[in-house]
Amino acid sequence: MVMVASVRVVSDWLIAAEPAQLLPARSQMAFTLMFHIILVPMGVALPALMLIANYKGLKRNDPVALTLARRWSHAAGLTFAVGAVSGTVLSFEMGLLWPGLTEKYGDVFGLPFAIEGIAFFLEAILVAIYIYGWRRLKGWTHFWLGLPIPFVALVGAFSIISANAWMNTPAGFTVGPNGEPTNIDPIAAIFNKALPLELAHFVVAAYMAAGFTVASIYVVGWLRGRRDRYHRLGILIPFTVAAIATPVQFAVGDSIARWLANNQPAKFLAMEVVTQSGADQPEIIFGRYDAETNTVSGGVRIPGLNSFLTGGSRDTYVQGLEAVPPENRPSNVNIVHTAFDIMVGIATLLVGLVAWFAIAYWRRRDVPRSKLFLWVAASAGVLTYVAIEAGWIVTEVGRQPWIVYNIERTSDTVTQADGVWVSFIVVLVLYTGLGIATVTVLRAMSRRWKRQDTRDEAAPYGPRPAPEPEAPEPEVDAAGRAGP
Amino acid sequence: MTAADGVAGLLALAVTLYACSGLADYGAGFWDLTAGGGERGRRPRALIDTVVTPVWEANHVWLIFLFVTCWTGFGLAFGSIMSTLFVPLSLAALGIVLRGANFALRKDAAKAGRRHLAGWLFGIGSILTPFCLGAALGGVMTARVPPGNAAGDLWASWLNATSITIGLLAVAMGAFLSAVYLVAEARWRGMPRLQAYFRMRAIVAGLVGLALGAAALTALFFDQRQMFDRVVGRSWALIVIGVLALAATFLFAARGVVRGLRVAAAVGVAALVWTWAVAQYPYLLPFDLTIDQGAGAAVTQRWLLAWFAVALVVLGPALVLLYVLDQRGELVEDPTTSASTEDTPTPTGPA
Ligand code: HDD
Ligand code: HEM
Ligand code: HEM
Helix, strand or coil, rough: HHHHHHHHHHHHHHHHHHCCCCHHHHHHHHHHHHHHHHHHHHHHHHHHHHHHHHHHHHCCHHHHHHHHHHHHHHHHHHHHHHHHHHHHHHHHHHHHHCHHHHHHHHHHHHHHHHHHHHHHHHHHHHHHHHHHHHCCCHHHHHHHCCCCCCHHHHHHHHHHHHHHHHCCCCCCCEECCCEEEEECCHHHHHHHCHHHHHHHHHHHHHHHHHHHHHHHEEEEEEHCCCCHHHHHHHHHHHHHHHHHHHHHHHHHHHHHHHHHHHCCHHHHHHHHHCCEECCCEEECCCCEEEECEEEECEEEEEECCCHHHHHHHCCEEECCHHHHHHHHHHCCCCHHHHHHHHHHHHHHHHHHHHHCCCCCCHCCCCCCCCCCHHHHHHHHHHHCCCCHHHHHHEEEHHHEEEEEECCCHHHHCCCCCCCCHHHHHHHHHHHHHHHHHHHHHHHHHHHHHHHHHHHHHHHHCCCCCCCCCCCCCCCCCCCCCCCC | CCCCHHHHHHHHHHHHHHHHHHHHHHHHHHHHHHCCCCHHHHHHHHHHHHHHCHHHHHHHHHHHHHHHHHHHHHHHHHHHHHHCCCHHHHHHHHHHHHHHHHHHHHHCCCCHHHHHHHHHHHHHHHHHHHHHHHHHHHHCCCCCCCCCCCCCCCCCCCCHHHHHHHHHHHHHHHHHHHHHHHHHHHHHHHHHHHHHHHHHHHHHHHHHHHHHHHHHHHHHHHHHHHHHHHHHHHCCHHHHHHHHHHHHHHHHHCCCCCCCHHHHHHHHHHHHHHHHHHHHHEEEEECCCEEEHCCCHHHHHHHHHHHHHHHHHHHHHHHHHHHHHHHHHCCCCCCCCCCCHHHCCCCCCCC
C-alpha cells in the first residue's frame, strides 16, 4: 500500500514537475537567446572600437584609420539590425513561453525591459545618424554625434542584465501568503545583489568578444600575407582593447565564482561538482557527474585547490551537493560543470595570448611575428564567443530548476498551450537560415571592400569618385532623393 | 483616473502608433509582393525600398514598447493573451523575423535570384503578421481570452468570423496607409506615374477596408452582442470620424493634394484603433478582467509613467536631430554599405 502510494506521489510529482511543454520551451528559449547573444557584443562594444579608429583618423589625419572606422560602423549597423529582429522575438517569447513568469512577476522585474527598449531606440537613431552621416557631415561633428553610442549601449546592457540578475538573486518583493509577490519595489529589484558583478563580467566579455573578433579577421588577412598598414591597424586597435579587457575579466570572473558560493550555492556546487561537504575540496577539471549516486568519475583532480580558491586556504569548508535536496539540484550538473571548465580554460588561454602580445608589442611596437601567435589570435574571436555561450549556460542552466531563484520553479511558469515543439522546430529552421544569410552578407561586404581598397581609402570625407555607370538608371535611385 | 488607467492609455497609444507606422510597413510589403515580376514591378519596388528602409527598425519599437509595457503594467493580461493566443502570436513573430531579416539583408543580397526570394519572404511576412495581430485583437475583443495560462481555446480564440475579418481589416488598413504614404513620397520625388499608380491602389485598399470594417461589425453583432453594443453605443463618434477621414483621403487623392493626405489617412486608422479602445474600456480582457483588477503594483505603474516622460525628453531631441539632418541632406547612403548603391549613380541630394 505504502509502496503504491509513494509511487503515485513520485509519478505525480514527475508529471507535475515536467509539463510536456517544458522541454521544447526551454530549448526554444535557450536557442533564441544563444543566437541573440552573438549579436549583442557587436552592438555593445563595436561602436567603441569604431569611435577609437575614428578619433585616431581625425587626430592624425589618417585615412586608413577612417576607412576602418567606416567599415566597422557598417558591420555594427548590420548586426544591430539582426539583433533588433531576434530581440523582438525574445520579447514575444517572454509571454509565449513563460506566461507564468510575466503574469506573476511582471510588475516586479519588468521595468528594466522598458528602460532597455528606450535605450535601444536611442541607439538605433544614433547609429543611423552615424552611418548615414559619413559622407556629408564634417569630420568632428560626425565624431561627436557618434560618441554617445557606446554609453547608450551600456544603458541597454545594464537594464537587460539587471533583469537576468534579478532572476538569479530576486529582490524588491516579499512572498505573500499565497505565494504572490507583495511589497513590490521595482527599483530594489533593478539594483539586486547579482547586478554589479554580472554586469561588469558581461560588459568586459562584450569588449573582449568584439575586440578579438574584429582583430581576428585582420589577423587572417595578415597570415595570408596582406601585411599593410590597413591590416596592422585593424589588428592593433581592437586587439589592444581586448588585451586590456582580458586580465580584468579574469579577476572579475574569479570574484563571481567566489561570490556565488555564498549567494547561489546550488549553482556553485554544480559548476565545481562538489559532491560531499567538507574541507580540503579538490578542484575537478571535467569528469562525469552521476546524478543517481551523486559522485564524479574521471577528470583531473587538483587536491585542495577548490577550498583554496573559495576561501584562501585548504581548510575552507565547502558545502556539497548532498546538502541540496535532489529536487532542488540543477537539472543538468554535467552541462553546468563542463561549460564552466570551458569558460575558464578559454580565459586562461586568452590571458596567455595577451601576455605574449604585450611583451612583443613592448619590445618591437608591432604585431608579434610568431606563426603560433597569429594562429591562436586568428581563433581568439571564436574562442571568446564560445566562452560567452558557456558562461551563459553556467548562469542559466545552473539556476535550474528555478526561474526565479529559490522562489519560482521554471516548470510552474511554462505555457500550457500546445504546439511548442512545432514553434521550436520552425524557429530552429528560420534562425539557421537567418544566420547563414547574415554571414553571407558580411562576407560579401568584406569581399567588396577588398576589391575597392584603394578607392575607398582615398578620401573618406572627400567627394566620391565617379562611379562606373551601369544598367539604365531607375526612376528612383538608391538614396531616393533625385528623380530624373 | 489612476496610474493604471494612464498605463492603459499608453498601451492604446502604442497600438495607435504601431498601427500608423508598423502596419504601413507591412502594407508596403504587400504592394511589393503584388507589384508583378521583373521590369513591371521594378519602379514601385524601388520606391518602396527607398521609403521603408530607413524607418522599418524604428517603426517596430512601438510593438516592443507595447509588449514590455503590457507585461510590466498588466502581467496577468499579458500572460493570458500570449498563452491563449499562442498560435497567431507565434505566427506574427515568424512574420516579423522574415520581414526584418529581409530588410537587414536584402540590400546586400546582390544576386538577382536571391533578391527575388527575399522579396517573397518579405511579402509573406507582410501579410502574415498584420493578419495574425488583427486576429489576436479580435480574440481579445470578443471575450475569448479568459485570465489564466492558456485558459481559452487555442484555435477558436482567433479562428472565428470576427477575428478573421479583423485580421483581414488590419492587412487592408496597412495596404491603404502605405499606398497613401507612397503617393505622397512619389509626388515629393516628382514621379507622376508612380503617384497615379499608388493613388489607384490607395483607393481600392480604402474601399476594401471600408467593406471589411462593415463586415467586422456585422460579425461582431452576431458573435459578441455586448461588445457590439459598446462599439456602436460609445464609439459611434469615432467611427464617424474614421469614415470622414477616409472620405477626406479619397478627396485629397483625387485632387492630387498631398498636404494633409497622410494625416487624413493616419487619423482614419487611429480613429479605428480608438473605436476599439473606447469600446473595451475599462476591460483588459472583456468581460472578466478590468484595468483595476489586472493592474500590477501601483508603484510600478507610476514608474512606468515617469519613465515614459523621461523617454519623451530623451528621444524627442534625438528624433528631431535625425529629422533635421535628414531634411538638410546631411544623411545619405554610404556607397560602402551596399552593393546596389555602389552600382548606381551617386545621388545628388534633395532636389
Ligand atoms: C569573454 C568571455 C568570458 C570569459 C573569458 C570568462 N567569462 Fe565568465 N561568463 C561570461 C563570459 C566570460 C558571460 C557570458 O558573460 C557570463 C554569463 C552571464 C554573465 O553575466 O556573464 C559568465 C558567467 C560566469 C559565471 C556565472 C555567474 C552567475 O551565474 O551569476 C561565473 C561563475 C563565471 N562566469 C566565472 C568566470 C571565471 C572564473 C572566469 C575566468 C577566470 C571567467 N568567468 C571568464
Ligand atoms: C537578460 C537576459 C536574459 C533573460 C531575461 C533570460 C531569461 C530566461 C528565461 C525566462 C528562461 C527560461 C526559464 C529558465 O529556464 O529558467 C531562460 C533559459 C535559458 N537561457 Fe536565459 N535569459 C537571459 C539571457 C540569456 C543569454 C544571453 C543566454 C545565452 C547565451 C541564455 C541562455 C539560456 C539557456 C541556455 C536557458 C535554458 C536553461 C534550461 O532550461 O536549462 N540566457 N532564460
Ligand atoms: C530575454 C532576454 C532579452 C530580451 C527580451 C531582449 C530584447 C531585445 C529587443 C526587443 C531588442 C531590439 C530592441 C530594438 O531594436 O528596439 C534587443 C536588441 C538588443 N539586445 Fe536584447 N534582449 C534580451 C537579451 C539580451 C541580453 C542578455 C543582452 C546583453 C546585454 C541584450 C542586449 C541587446 C542589445 C545590445 C541589442 C541591440 C541590438 C544589438 O546591439 O545587436 N539582449 N533585445
